[in-house]
Amino acid sequence: MIIGRMKWRITLLQPVKTPDGMGGSKTTYQPVGKVWAEFRNPNVKEIPAVGTVVGDLVRLMSIRRRTDIKRGWRVQNDGRTYDVLHTYDIDRETTVIVCREVVY
Numbered sequence: 001m002i003i004g005r006m007k008w009r010i011t012l013l014q015p016v017k018t019p020d021g022m023g024g025s026k027t028t029y030q031p032v033g034k035v036w037a038e039f040r041n042p043n044v045k046e047i048p049a050v051g052t053v054v055g056d057l058v059r060l061m062s063i064r065r066r067t068d069i070k071r072g073w074r075v076q077n078d079g080r081t082y083d084v085l086h087t088y089d090i091d092r093e094t095t096v097i098v099c100r101e102v103v104y
Contacts, residue, residue, distance in 0.1 A: 006036040010061065013074040029074050037077075038062040040096075057101040058085070065095045075099055 013029035020026045040060035059082060061075065073084040075097060082099035089095050 002038075005038040006062070008037045008039055008061075008077055009034055010037045010063070011076040012069060013076060015072050015074075032068075035063045035066070037097075059099045059101070061097045061099060062090070063095050063097065065089060065093055067095075069095065069097060074102070 011034050012032045014032045015027050016030045017025040017027055038061065040062065042060075043058040069084060069087050071084055071086055075082045075084060081102040083102055085098045085100055087095055087097050
């Protein structure tokens with residue numbers, strides 16, 4: 001891990017399920033913390049959809065090692081939101097978060 005490359009401040013968001021009063025639940029996201037991250041080269045694919053082509057952006061973000069981030073969490077950076085697909089540890093110091101950009 002090269003600390004000088006970690007120049008992006010990201011917010012980690014944990015999913016919280018709250019009852020909706022009708023027997024179901026609603027998922028909201030609660031900030032857990034802010035960490036410094038290095039954004040690695042993105043992987044962009046064009047996916048054919050009904051009558052159009054949709055872009056799919058998958059990002060890799062390296063942060064200092066954390067073991068609490070799971071699939072289903074979200075990451076925010078600079079007005080963009082990403083769904084966490086999975087995480088893996090490179091070594092004892094670095095966790096890589098694999099994310100897909102959420103398009104509203």
